[in-house]
Amino acid sequence: MVPTKTQHGRFVAAILSSTFLFCDYAYAATHKTAARQGGASAKLHKQARAAARPAAHRATGPVQSHGAEELDVAVNRAGGGGMMRHETAPHAVQTVTKRFIAMQSPTSTALDLVKNLPSVSVSTNDSSGILGGTLNIRSLTDSDMGILLNGVPVATAYYLNQNVDSENLDHVSVTPGSAAINLPVTTAAAGVMDAGTITPDHKFGGMTDFSYGTNNMSREFLRVNSGDIGNTGLRGYLSFSHEHARNWMGPGVNERRHLDFGARKDFDNGSFINLFASWNHQFTSIPLYPTAQQFLDKKHGNGSFSYSAQYNPQAPSQYVGLVGNMWDQFFITAPVHVVLPSRFSFDFKPYYVYNGGYSYNGSLFDANSTAVTLGPNGGALSGQVPTTSTYSIYRPHAGAIAQLSYQINRHNTVSLGYWFDYQDNQVNNLYSVVGPEGQKNYPYDASHGLFQNGARYMPYQGDSGWYNHSLFVRDVSRYFDNRLQVDAGFKVSMINRYSRNYANGAPQMQENTVVPLPQLGIGYKIDDNNQIYINAEGDYRMPDPGALSSVYDAQTGRYVGNPYNAKPQYAIKEELGWRFNNKYLMVDLSLFNYSITNRLVDTSVYVNNQAVSTTINAGNQTARGFDAMIAAHPIHHFSPYASIEYLNASMDSNMPTTGTLNGTTVADLLQTKGKRAVMSPHVLANIGMTYDDGKLFGSFAVHYTSGQYTTFLNDEKMPGYFTDSIAVGYRFPGFGFVKNPIFRLNFNNITGSLVRTGAYGLTNNAHATTGVYGSAVSASGAPSYYLYPRFNMTGTLSVSF
Template sequence: MSHTRLLLLGSVTLLFPLHEVSAATKKTLSAHAAAKVAQPGVVQSKTAETVSVHAGIGSSTGVSNTTPGGGLMAIQTVPKVQSGVTRDYIAKQSPTANPLTLIQNLPGVVSSGVDPFGASDQMGLSIRGMDQSEIGFTFEGMPAADPISYVPLSSTVADTENIGYINVAQGAPDLSAPLYNAVGGQITEGLRDPSHKRGGLLDLAYGTSSLRREFIRLETGDIGNSGVRGFLSFSYQTAHNWRGPGGMKRYHVDAKFVKDWENGSKSGLVVTFTRPTSTYLRPPTMAQWKTQGVNFNYTDTYKFGDTSYYGLVLHQRNSVIATAPQDIKFQHGLSLHVTPFFSHYWGFGNGGTTLDESSLYQGNQYAGQLNLPYSQNGVATAATIDTYQQDMGGLNTYGEWKILHNTLQFGDMYSYMNAVEGSGFQIADFNGNIASPTGKSPVYTAYGQKLEQWDIHFLQQVNALYVSDTYKAFNDRLTLNAGFKEAMVSRKVTQLIPGATYNTGDNKAEPLPQLSMSFKVTPHDQVFFDAYTAFRDPSAILTYVDTFNAATGKMNRSHSSNLAAEYSIGEELGYRHTGLVSVSAALFNYNMTNRQISSTVFINGVATSASINAGGQTVRGAQFEASLRPWHHFSPYISGQYLHATMDNNFWNGTVMLPTAGKTAVKSPTFTGALGLSYDDGHFFGTYTMNYVGSQYSTFMNDEKVPSYFTANLSLGYRLPDLGFTKHPQLQINLINMGNGGYLSGVSGVTTNAKTATAIGGAKVAGSAPNYFVGSGFAGVLGFTTGF
């Protein structure tokens, strides 16, 4: 099907040839674009020059000093709740930050970071109480989350210096977005466009925990009269863990090329590569946190049998992602938007365990008497090696026809994914070293088979057809939109371990209507209403397979028999005002069925994702944000949210029914808020933000919770005069999490009840301890940046 679409695209291109931009036309277009960018309060500038001069600000980092709130409140006009950050904010944060930490001050967003630099994907995120697996994440128009667990792989897609904007739709996802999990909203990230001028950027940063980071970007500028321009960047980062032993290394490459056509069409190509290696940070239970605090870590020295040794808990997730968005304009109001995409992920996640030579099983079959090296009394220490590879390709295509007052849209998204995952063992020597973190020297059974916990092959196809009509009247003051999407997901999963169900999977088709309307009361005031639906297939690869205890051969987890999709119906009513003071306020309500709660469980030391069907849920609340355009160089910002999220049903734990109806949903703080203050006079600049997150429950029975907490960050900098080849060099210091020496930042693994609970009917249910993310301590980053 995808080949057919590509052939159709090629045929259309031949029928309607695109014309390259002449030098004179480019000059006119560039002048016109510059005039538009110079207007104060623009939504966002995706074309950030190497040296940008806007409203008197000269910067090598793309800062224009035009976005309200110091870049924390990009002006929005879409008829739904949406917030965003621009280069005015992004460029002043630590260059180590990832997109999930960059949006933590927006209404309703809770970012549960575990390291101060934002370099780890071992973190949590929620929006209106919906966790990160329920939030769609797109990058340059392509899906950029793990296609099975839906975890946003935010640190793999782009370096901070290259991010042009990040938008957060707290409720309704875009109808045309290539997503099938966005019941909790959508995060949209885009790169800055390449500069029209040849040059580059150098960014050097050093900090606490032995942080070292180098970044360089080279710009081609306009290549002759071809209309093509691009950039290529490389970065390297290394640091020690802020708590416990170990650390991280990260290599990253970004490349983006665009071609402007004379008729306003645009072609693009984006490719990124990431190779990060890190040591896990150990998540505590509440009891462990209360007794040991930030000292509950993996051990730094090895003793025989120590499964908590940090050398056994390495993690690596490599990625190559590519997309080539094509926006093609024809005559008579016709346009075509085509986005082919491809992602390739591979890596490993390890954990420590022990193996008994005389009591090992492959599934439910005895592995035989083994003779393991480096064993004592028949027991050896080993690393559980969980290796995986995921390949996904797809094509999102839609056409638009603007005729009179209407804009019609017809589209289709198709993707195909092939994933394999296996979990074997690697023996540790008497010093705790393993020969290969990728499991190249595995343990074999007495019968010559590789000893594994699972051997999974996962195939998935997604096809989504969508159509919408947008009608505008009263000189475009009134906008009405209605759309419909039919999303179809097919999954086939095989598990080759003896005793496991060989073939599982499911097929789903979900109708997803949307409706929105907005009215511009004045040029500066807008009211809007939207109603939407969204769905999410169950996450986590282990949801679909049986797993066994390697020491006993007994099944410790069977594949889920309840694979119903999570489905939400939501409504939002909002108001916006733009001007010297910008304000956005909204009420929201939605109801969910088959709410899928993502959690983390440990199997032989390896952190794995699990999905729990918590039944129905009702979410209601209000959110608010306000900001000021730069006034006497100052620009303040404030945001807040009230949330009331409750479970609609009692919970069946497989044996008894727990009385959870009416309980507050997990990961749903009642109040969240943020304050920000930015200053920028063209030379001195700084940004201060303070974030508050209310307490949030970690169990369905509401018998354990994360306490509320505050965090505060400060950035200060000075732009130096040009010297030699340098253009707008600057010094910047970022102080992260000032005054907080470690705290519980969020829930990693939820449970039904932490304490003994009474089920409906009187039965006693023993408690199971949740585990938590530990927020980072203080960190400082000193950086030097210059254009050239």
């Protein structure tokens, strides 16, 4: 059994204690500054700060029905009803704001909220938001992307629903071609998606909502705000939600419980500490993902590909009660900003993420070929035994970013920083015997587990992870009355990856990598309405550390090093952009070019006729195109929005594979050079409209994605598709202690179409072919797909107090 590691616990304690030390220093520095200013000036400063609080609160919240000032604040920040925000950074940024988020269903995840941005193609499993999904962006995937919450890394896009409830989101931003030097990302070839949470309210109160929808979906949410706690400068909120829903296709039930906690402490000199923590616990029933043939059969009424609601001991893998996932996630971060004397400032962002649980599926265990007993002291089993195969996962992730900044003069600020990041992935494969009626037993219950020689039978015990040490320097210069901004930086990352399979006794494999990451962004504001920018940078993706593991050589009967040990993926990217903003319109146009080296692909290879799942380099890739967005500020309460992306992405190399030549398995290449890159549609287009007169509000959006290839050889293609959504609601007048009662309806897939929206599993080639060197390359399997859920509706009633 792999021993549980405790180093990360000591590290978390260290960074959190450091956070409170910085908080104490900021408190002391604040009072020293106030004492030097004198009592009268300090009093005036406090009065000015108190007077500014309501405006700051209004700016972060949704548009209310009372007060023209609040409407002006929201309009200045965003257009298209919050589907587009005015940006000034010297690189492409695409953002949805709180105004748009507040119109959507509370079940929406960050993936659902960004699905109408021009660079993004989103695939989700269900309408409840519990099962997560994936996204593709400029010919890359979310595995090539930094996924952040409040500026620190969380899990992949599949787990976005576990990070924060949508009621506590302030905005979601996508930087499709850029990752700032001081961001804690190791995988940013496709840029960054960063979700920001709301700031705790200055007044005591809260809000609650209840949602009910199709597929027996029900959801409850409650948030309580503390308001300002005396004269401490502290304020916070705590929220809880619970959700339950059936799968939209086939049997299966999903359930989720979630807690969010936010707190903020402000100091008079501008220092602050901002804490956010969340906990998520869920049980999910994982759906089947169809092949193209299964999808077409289902669409034409000729078959089904869902799990069975009835247990058959001869086919436990088909029973819905024996397939699923139990998952826990805990996330905490406490960014600290300290204003120091002599134009210095210090930023410290510690974070800790715990992911753990297990996934399971039914199987028939051949006890005749592998001798096992039931329990540590039970009798020997024989024949085909119905079991559950469980993968137990333990995944701590911790780190911190420290940055010291110095304002040289009014034009120039330089920053030096260090980032440390650590993640460990421990995976154990356990087997448990199924009950006579198909009951799933607790995977850690020894009495129902399979044992071998007195120890728990575990054919796989993996431990892999990394240590990342990064140093960075950044300089931000502003000239010509702040019209010209030059943002230049350099980061060097030193990464140690390790991996070991304890089940086979092979030695731990590890590898050290040093990666340079330069960046230069230049933005110039031509006049009050026009800005141009240019951005160039290098980004990389670290291969999965599990790919370092030794593999089994069937001919020698020994474990050997992985001959397909992948190199880091590196991308050089350039952007050229123009922005326009006046009181009527917002326009954003960006042209991009990517040159990708050592493209990383998850696939299967052969080592002496033994199939091995691993990560390989698929050669080089080029992607270029443009994004365009346009949105209007309210015109008679209407706010239109439209966006489009054109993308041309191609593979520049032939892809490694294996084939058969004269009866022998040999290394060969697939003829992929010049083929279109997988999951890279030529066109993504969106149109939308919002209406809000202060009481009645609504929105609609239509998304189009053109055809995409789902094999690297381009011998299977997914056709283009449309998706759509509508929201409508009404704000009622408050009464008594009840404020802002709102009722809204959200509809998705109005036409009820059954379409594929993305590839769950890519393959090299769907049909047999001939390799570059003449070997016969067999088909590598059929791709599997995400399906867009059929028509679904959610009704929500919310009130504040």
